[in-house]
């Protein structure tokens with residue numbers, strides 16, 4: 001008998017973690033696997049910063065200093081994105097970089113059921129080196145890591161860009177040494193309590209990123225009980241015959 005198309009239940013995940021811990025990299029992969037949108041508040045804010053307005057100038061000032069935007073401001077950006085997604089029939093979301101304060105988590109609980117909060121943990125020195133080596137393609141927006149990072153027994157191989165992106169690499173203004181230190185401090189002061197918020201709800205999954213993407217991805221799937229989902233997805237979509245051209 002024809003297998004009933006799986007009725008996809010809504011699946012809402014939030015990704016927590018310090019700058020450079022891998023929220024974006026694994027968020028994009030999880031979104032593709034689960035067929036839900038990857039929504040990064042950092043990306044929404046950077047889109048806003050591209051506009052010519054007093055608000056975008058003020059936002060750029062805050063971001064360049066490594067501080068958090070006001071809860072109301074970032075929630076306004078996120079809420080309109082979530083409403084647009086719901087209107088399109090999105091069956092959930094992978095939320096990257098939100099909530100970043102307990103107040104944001106409380107407000108999010110009012111408009112959506114969060115099923116899992118994945119907390120990406122990594123050593124501070126690794127995070128600093130990854131952010132310093134992080135580059136973004138100015139055209140397609142993909143994020144790359146230009147340097148192999150090794151701290152102690154930890155090895156995080158570089159994620160070099162494809163040839164099409166090579167001459168379009170840009171460094172985020174908030175990936176300066178000073179701004180990285182500030183963002184790490186802001187995380188400890190304002191965002192770490194969000195981990196406790198979800199721990200108390202029994203929704204927190206801590207994930208230590210102990211290696212590169214290919215080494216960590218299967219471990220993350222195991223931690224989230226998504227191994228079968230990956231097997232079904234691989235069976236449905238054989239790998240592309242030609243490398244994906246990003247730009």
Ligand SMILES: Nc1ncnc2c1ncn2[C@@H]1O[C@H](COP(=O)(O)OP(=O)(O)O)[C@@H](O)[C@H]1O
Pocket residue numbers: 018019020023040041042043045062063066067068069070071074096097098099100101104174183
């Ligand atoms: N939920 C949020 N609340 C307030 N500010 C945010 C939020 N998400 C992102 N930002 C702002 O955008 C910047 C970049 O965010 P993001 O791309 O997620 O960076 P990171 O690499 O620190 O995770 C943050 O440093 C902060 O200034």
